[in-house]
Structures are given as structure tokens and as C-alpha cells.
Amino acid sequence: MSKVFYVTTPIYYVNAEPHIGHAYTTVMADFLARFHRLDGYDSYFLTGTDEHGEKIYQAAEKADTDPQSFCDRISQRFSEAWRVLDISNDDFIRTTEERHKAVVRRVLETVHASGDIYYDEYAGIYCVGCERFLTDKELVDGKCPDHLIEPENRREGNYFFRMEKYRQWLRDHIRDNPSFIRPEGYKNEVLGMLAESIGDLSISRPKDRVPWGIELPWDSDHVTYVWFDALINYISALGFSDDQRYTDYWPATQHMIGKDILKAHAVFWPTMLKAAGLPIYQHLNVGGFLMGHDGQKMSKSLGNVVDPFQLAEKFGPDAVRYYLLKDTVYGQDSSVGEHLLIDRYNADLANDLGNLLSRARALIGRHMDGVLPTPEQQAGDQEVIAEGTALIGRVRPLVGELRIFEALETVMQFVRMLNRYFNDEAPWKLAKDPEQHGRLGTVLYNCVEGLWSRRCRARRGRGVSILGLEILLSPTLRSGAGRCQARGCRRKRRFSFRKRKLKNPNSSKLQRRKNRARRKSLMCVRKKARYRLMTFSMCSCGLHKLPRPKKSKRPINYSN
Ligand code: MSP
Numbered sequence: 001m002s003k004v005f006y007v008t009t010p011i012y013y014v015n016a017e018p019h020i021g022h023a024y025t026t027v028m029a030d031f032l033a034r035f036h037r038l039d040g041y042d043s044y045f046l047t048g049t050d051e052h053g054e055k056i057y058q059a060a061e062k063a064d065t066d067p068q069s070f071c072d073r074i075s076q077r078f079s080e081a082w083r084v085l086d087i088s089n090d091d092f093i094r095t096t097e098e099r100h101k102a103v104v105r106r107v108l109e110t111v112h113a114s115g116d117i118y119y120d121e122y123a124g125i126y127c128v129g130c131e132r133f134l135t136d137k138e139l140v141d142g143k144c145p146d147h148l149i150e151p152e153n154r155r156e157g158n159y160f161f162r163m164e165k166y167r168q169w170l171r172d173h174i175r176d177n178p179s180f181i182r183p184e185g186y187k188n189e190v191l192g193m194l195a196e197s198i199g200d201l202s203i204s205r206p207k208d209r210v211p212w213g214i215e216l217p218w219d220s221d222h223v224t225y226v227w228f229d230a231l232i233n234y235i236s237a238l239g240f241s242d243d244q245r246y247t248d249y250w251p252a253t254q255h256m257i258g259k260d261i262l263k264a265h266a267v268f269w270p271t272m273l274k275a276a277g278l279p280i281y282q283h284l285n286v287g288g289f290l291m292g293h294d295g296q297k298m299s300k301s302l303g304n305v306v307d308p309f310q311l312a313e314k315f316g317p318d319a320v321r322y323y324l325l326k327d328t329v330y331g332q333d334s335s336v337g338e339h340l341l342i343d344r345y346n347a348d349l350a351n352d353l354g355n356l357l358s359r360a361r362a363l364i365g366r367h368m369d370g371v372l373p374t375p376e377q378q379a380g381d382q383e384v385i386a387e388g389t390a391l392i393g394r395v396r397p398l399v400g401e402l403r404i405f406e407a408l409e410t411v412m413q414f415v416r417m418l419n420r421y422f423n424d425e426a427p428w429k430l431a432k433d434p435e436q437h438g439r440l441g442t443v444l445y446n447c448v449e450g451l452w453s454r455r456c457r458a459r460r461g462r463g464v465s466i467l468g469l470e471i472l473l474s475p476t477l478r479s480g481a482g483r484c485q486a487r488g489c490r491r492k493r494r495f496s497f498r499k500r501k502l503k504n505p506n507s508s509k510l511q512r513r514k515n516r517a518r519r520k521s522l523m524c525v526r527k528k529a530r531y532r533l534m535t536f537s538m539c540s541c542g543l544h545k546l547p548r549p550k551k552s553k554r555p556i557n558y559s560n
Helices: 020-038 054-062 067-084 098-113 164-176 184-194 226-231 244-249 259-275 308-315 317-326 338-367 379-400 404-425 434-451 455-459 469-473 508-512 514-540
Strands: 004-008 042-050 091-094 117-127 132-134 152-161 204-206 219-224 253-258 283-287
Touching: 004 020, 004 244, 020 042, 020 067, 020 253, 020 283, 020 308, 020 317, 042 067, 042 244, 054 067, 067 091, 067 308, 098 117, 098 226, 098 259, 152 204, 152 219, 152 259, 164 184, 164 259, 184 259, 219 226, 226 259, 253 259, 259 283, 308 317, 308 338, 317 338, 317 404, 338 404, 338 434, 379 404, 379 434, 404 434
Parallel strands: 004 042, 004 253, 042 091, 253 283
Antiparallel strands: 117 132, 117 152, 204 219
16 A cells, blocks of 8 residues: 555554544544544544653652552553543554663663763743743743743753754755645744744753653653653654654654643654754644633643533543544634533534434435435436545645545535435425335435445445545544444444434423433434434345455545
8 A cells, every 4th residue: 555644643642541632633633543544544543642741750750659650550541531531543552662762762871872962951831731941932921832831940950952953954844845844824833932042952851850751761860851751752763763654654644732831842853853863844733722611721730621421421432533524623712601502413424414313314214215326327316426536635634734524514415415316306295106116216216325425335236426425424423333233244334423412401492301311312313223224224235345444445436
């Protein structure tokens, strides 16, 4: 396979539990990994946890636990969160793992041997939240703008990496590769940083003050600075440098980060790679913040976080994933809230998609014995078929430019088009006329083909019409879950949206309908049961034979 896609999230600090801000970057990366897998790329997706440094050490002390057990516990919570949100990471790296430490030591040795590391005294202002020295210019009212705390004055003996030496090279690299950092605003921000001296980077901490870290290979009284340690995860997880994964995936890399860690990824990391004689990653993609109810960046230290476990439990992982991808503009800040999630779910998933699915399903069940009919297309069907076939061509470039919400909107426009087609053709009227049975079958076929996949049709040698929304939405909507009961069928059933709308707590009208909703939910269970039967019937006519992209990594061949 020639096309390679390696996507990473930041590795998350384990000083506290995961929150929705972490989930945002991870869901975004997961979407990209899944989309590229489907689109024929050999896709590899890495996430993990950042477990060394002062901040973690202090958190463990506060919890009265030894640092390793503390890290084990919180790291586990991140793994669980990604399982709940159906994240398809290929690896989960922890910086306390030996495979990572060994690579950090190797990189340090290489850079040290090249003469780019020296020892000096350092005095400056340090934010433990950011785990880095700040410049006066970065402060707002004397405080770190991200953590709203005054940084501490520090003076100590540290080892330094000659970062300034690579400033001009980095400026040129960014100018020569315009999409290296995106969106563009962040590229300009970095070029602004590089317009003046960036100084050298302190890369060690005295062990007597911060005992929780990787010892420097040449001086056991010092541990590695947490950022120098953490950034290396992106190659240590690939088994740098002898593993085939390193050869395959580095440097075809897409780093996904939040804007608060721009400097570390856009300045520290490429200069570190350059000094170590390694190729530079391909793209740095910078996301905005999810803002809490108080209008501030959602963060553990500010205590305004939304718990992804609670959200997924309440609304299901699909609703959370869809909302994060559809209601945010990548690169910009977005406010998040339950009521916004509910509105988005109701508008797109329950109304547009869920309605179409349930109406098509009901009619096929009732009038076609649950078996997909053979179509006889007419001229009037061509528009919807052409639109469905062209969809991937429209969606692909939008995903490539990380305009994910636009990509999903394009898909939803097609859903709305299918709904219009359904309403215009009025299959429930066709069903009343036995002579129109063939036409009814064709209309239902086209809707189902749009909802599921054209691949089944290709398999049955009848040519190709619409590319199934199931496939196009599958990187976003995961949990339709439940396996089809057909013998030998391993395909996951999707699109099991509750027809019932979600209750918006802000709406008193809906509050008053509480009991009715409860009754409706019972109906939903019954509907789901019917849907299962329906899937069974469809499977028996070959629809279930779609590949399972996650395991097999087999691409969907769009030209089929
Ligand atoms: N450990 C470092 C990253 C090292 S990567 C080599 C770190 N960890 S973090 O847990 O504090 O943050 C990880 C990521 O989560 C960052 O990209 C950060 O921007 C993102 N987010 C944390 N809170 C966020 C929001 N409220 N909104 C969006 N993203 C947020 O930094």
C-alpha cells in the first residue's frame, strides 16, 4: 500500500481525569484515521499519556500515592474513555514504559554527542501548569493566561539544548512548506515567534527537586524535562528506529494538537528532530479550545470541565462524536453544552437521518418482506444517484483540509436530498397500488442504497449507483453496534438512531411530556427489535458482506 497516513493526538497529562477537551482532539484524530483507512490509506493512529514531570509528581503527592500507581490509575481512565467513545487507536503509548524511555535516552545521547547540549544556570518564570518557562510577554495581568496562576521565579542549574541555532532553518522550513502548520493563523503566530530570538531550551530538571522523570544518560543527578521526554513519544511508539512501523509511518505524520501547546510542537519538536538528524513531520494541525460554561477554556485546573463518560452514558457515544465533529470549526474556539448537543442530535440524526431510515425500513419490512427489491431505475432517479456517487469526491478534499464540519454538512445535505426524494416519490402511496409494486421497490432500493452501500450491488454484478451514507458516516457514527444475526455475518449494524428525540432540559414543554417520552422509549425498544429482524433479512440478500475496515484495513474501492 503506497498511501500512508499517521495521525497522533497529544499524549495527555495524567494529573487528573480525562475531560471533553481531550475527547475533542481524540475524536477528531479518530475521524481522520477512520476516514483515511476507508479511503485506501495505510492509516496508523497513536494516542497515549504523558506521565513524567513536576505536575504529575505533585498530583501524586497530593493524592498520597506513589507516582507510578497514580499514573497507572489515571492512564487507565484515558484508555477507558477512548473505549467508551469507540476510538480506533492502533497504539497507546505511556511515557513511563521502557520502550519509550529507551528511545528518549537514545535521542538525548545523539543530540548531546553532536554538541547541541550544554550545562548552564537558568533564571526565569515557570508555570507548572504549562510545564515550561514563560516569557514576560506571554503573561496577562502577571498570570499564565491558560492556567490563571502567577508563575514561579526559578533559578537552577540545567542542561540546555541549542534551539536558537536552528531558528533560521525552522523559519525557512515553515516558509517553504506553507501547509506545515495549519490553519494559517497559527503558522503566522509561529513565524512571529521565530522573528526574534527563541533562546535555548532548558531540557533537564535537578533530580533532587523533580525526582519523577527519565535520568539523563550522562548525568544521573538530572532528569529529562517533560516536554523533551513527551514529544519523543511520536517516534518511540513506532519503535524508533529499527521497527518497520517507523520506516512505514515516519515522517508521513499529522500531529493534532490544541493551540496551547503550539510552541512545543512547532518550535521545540522540529528543532529537536533536526538536531537529532531525523526527518521532520509533515503537518501540525492546531485546534481551538472547547470553552466551559464560564466562557473560559475548559480545563482541569479551572474546574469547569464536562465529563466525557457522563456525556456518552447519557446520550451515547455517537451523539457525542457527531456533535464534537459537526458543531465545531477546527482551529477555532467553540462553546460546548448539553443543549447544543441535543439540538444537533435532534436536527441531523433523529430528524433527517433517523426519519429516513425508519420510514424506508418500515416500508421494506411491510411491503417487501424485509428483502431488498431489484431496482428498475427511471430518468427521475438519476439525480439522486449522481449526487450519491459524487459525494465522496466532494467530501474528500474537505476532510483533507480539516473542514470536517463542512464535510459532514455535505453528507447531511445528501441525507436531506434522499428525504426529499422519498417524499416526492411517496412510496407509501405507491404501496397502495399493486401495479406500482416495481416502482415502489426501486424507490426503496435507492433510499437503502444511499443509506447503506453500493458495494453490495457491485458484488451482485449490477453496476454501481449510490455510495452508502453508512460508509461515509462510519468514521463519525460508530455505535449502532449489535451484530447482525445472520450466519457468518460479521458486519456491524449501524444507524440505529432512536426515532425519539432527545429531551432538551431547557424546554419546559418537553419537560411536561416526560411520561409520554417514557412510553415512547418502550416503543423504541420494539422498533429496534424490528430493525434487527430487518438487518437479518437484508443480510440474507448479500448486504452484510461489507469489509470491516478497522480489523482488515481493507480499503473501500470507490471506483467499483
Ligand atoms: N502532555 C501535554 C501534551 C504532550 S504531547 C507530546 C499536554 N497535555 S494536556 O492533557 O494538558 O492537554 C492535551 C491536549 O488537550 C492539548 O492539545 C490541549 O490543547 C487539549 N485540551 C485540553 N483542554 C482543552 C479544551 N478545553 N479544548 C480543546 N482542547 C483542549 O498538554
